[in-house]
Amino acid sequence: MPRAEFDKPVKVLIVASPYYKDISDNQIAGAVAELDAVGAGHDIVHVPGALEIPTAIGIAERLSNFDGYVALGCVIRGETTHYDTVCNDSSRALQLLGLQGLCIGNGILTVENYAQAAVRADPKDQNKGGGAAAAALHLIALTRKWGNSGQSVGFASDILLAGGKTTA
Template sequence: MAGHSDNVLPLPSFDGDAPRVLIVIAPYYGAISAAQLASARSVLERAGAEHETVEMPGSLEIPTAIGIAHRQAEFDGYVALGCVIRGRTSHYDVVVGESARALATLGLAGACIGNGIITVENMEQAEERADADRLDTAGGAAAATLHLIALGRSMRKAESGVGFKPGSFRHDAARKGPTVA
């Protein structure tokens, strides 16, 4: 995801086929979620991407929702949005670690995912991280998704098929020699 750098990549352009992006959000904290959605949608729309949004009960369910969509739907990429605030138990560590691990696993399997699940110590930090002007929040996750889609499109392999290619197998009946090894 984009960070605090002044060297921000411009959004990729897509000739003809606009990317289809699914935003998956866990709207546990209403105001934070609203700011995240506005930021991600703004970036996607600036790039001409089509997008849909689905809500999940929590950040742990976001990777599963993306996995289902990646297997069963026609999306080019995904933006994962949520907010996890540390509490008094170790549940925070499980949610943060496992959601990030699952998103990374999906990404390594070919899903183009921008991770915009913010992880903070308190609500003040959450409000700061949800600010649409920051580069490391939901808009940055949407931009990361678009860059991954563009990279994937630029690196498509030529279709090669499987098995014999027409004209590649020749039976030579006139060939002489043993027929048994």
């Protein structure tokens, strides 16, 4: 898809888990490059792990003024079922926030091994950090398009009452 375009400033929060610091650094580099390409401002915060990312986004939404969010982290399958819990719960929480109207690009990698993560995080290869930023920007653009469509909310015209009378 072509890059989203904006006529007003955009402010995005990147929430990253640096559990695998080099993977996180590459994801952030990809996201920042994508945001810079459209002139979007950004802040970056770090949280301990992927499970804390949705919580940090929820807090920021309540207490700050960001237009959108980029969730960046990496979960590599281990020997226990903890992998499944972290992958499913972080994804589900981000989806629920999105369904509430938040513009979130999900760049939490869920991979089998470190080599897969390195390829997906590399800004010069698959660039999933940049892809997550692009997704957030597209959602912001849609929100602005539909929010500024000029359509009224509620009763925009007269209300027809029983008996043929109208009210303004």
